[in-house]
Amino acid sequence: IASLLVTTEVVIADKDALVRLFNNLISNAIEATEESGSGDPVKIESTDHDTQVVISVSDKGTGISSDELNRIFEPRFTTKKHGLGLGLAMVKSIAEQASGKVWAESREGEGSTFFISLPKGE
Numbered sequence: 001i002a003s004l005l006v007t008t009e010v011v012i013a014d015k016d017a018l019v020r021l022f023n024n025l026i027s028n029a030i031e032a033t034e035e036s037g038s039g040d041p042v043k044i045e046s047t048d049h050d051t052q053v054v055i056s057v058s059d060k061g062t063g064i065s066s067d068e069l070n071r072i073f074e075p076r077f078t079t080k081k082h083g084l085g086l087g088l089a090m091v092k093s094i095a096e097q098a099s100g101k102v103w104a105e106s107r108e109g110e111g112s113t114f115f116i117s118l119p120k121g122e
Helices: 015-036 087-097
Strands: 002-005 042-048 052-059 101-107 111-119
Touching (some): 015 052, 015 087, 087 101, 087 111
Parallel strands (some): 002 042
Antiparallel strands (some): 052 111
C-alpha cells in the first residue's frame, strides 16, 4: 500500500529511466516495510520548490545505519542478503543524468526517506 501526493510540475528527463528509478525506490521501500513487519504504507510525496521538484519515498522499515547510509549509492554496496548492490547506484546515475540529485535520510528502527530533486521543465 502506498500513499501518494503529487505536484503538477513538469520535469525534463527520460521517461523510461525515471520509471526504473522510482520502481527501484518504491520496491526497496516496500521490501523494507515488509521486513520490519510494520505494515505501514510507503509514502510518496512531491514538493514544489523554486526551480526544483523534490520527490520523496518514505518507509517505516528498520532504517539504515549512519555508516551504511554514507555508502548506499556506491556500486556493489548492499545492505540486503540478496541483490548485487546496483539499484541505488543506478538511481543516483539516473538522477544525475537528469541534472538532479538523490540523497537519503534514515533512523535505525524508524525507517528511511529517499529524496530525488529534479529541475523543473519549461
